Amino acid sequence: MLFDFTLSTPAQGLVDITAEVQEAIKESGVNEGYCIVFCPHTTAAITINENADPDVKTDFIAGMDRVFPDLEIFRHSEGNSDAHLKSSAVGASETVIISGGKLLLGTWQDLYFCEFDGPRKRKFYVKVIGG
Numbered sequence: 453m454l455f456d457f458t459l460s461t462p463a464q465g466l467v468d469i470t471a472e473v474q475e476a477i478k479e480s481g482v483n484e485g486y487c488i489v490f491c492p493h494t495t496a497a498i499t500i501n502e503n504a505d506p507d508v509k510t511d512f513i514a515g516m517d518r519v520f521p522d523l524e525i526f527r528h529s530e531g532n533s534d535a536h537l538k539s540s541a542v543g544a545s546e547t548v549i550i551s552g553g554k555l556l557l558g559t560w561q562d563l564y565f566c567e568f569d570g571p572r573k574r575k576f577y578v579k580v581i582g583g
């Protein structure tokens with residue numbers, strides 16, 4: 453089953469989408485299988501990271517800004533090449549195992565929608581596959 457979600461994002465940041473993905477799995481009725489979480493945008497991404505210390509999310513963005521600064525050599529007229537680089541580096545999707553009707557994530561892991569060029573209204577998809 454395919455589910456789609458919309459969210460409003462900050463200028464830059466990680467938005468926890470674990471509860472929405474878990475809800476999709478519940479609605480699908482799939483107990484054992486996997487799911488794909490996909491971001492259909494070129495300046496955003498999906499990742500899995502720590503859910504305990506909120507400073508990790510802040511440091512994640514600060515680190516990405518250091519690794520992918522907005523450089524004068526960029527030619528893209530929209531002026532957001534740094535966000536395009538971050539999007540591809542992090543990746544458009546994550547695949548997570550479903551066990552016992554729940555996401556098989558580590559204790560400290562959650563799923564995040566990563567915004568690199570907001571604020572915007574964004575979408576993401578969850579494909580739930582049994583088996």
Ligand code: ZN
Nearest residue numbers: 528530532533
């Ligand atoms: Zn662009």
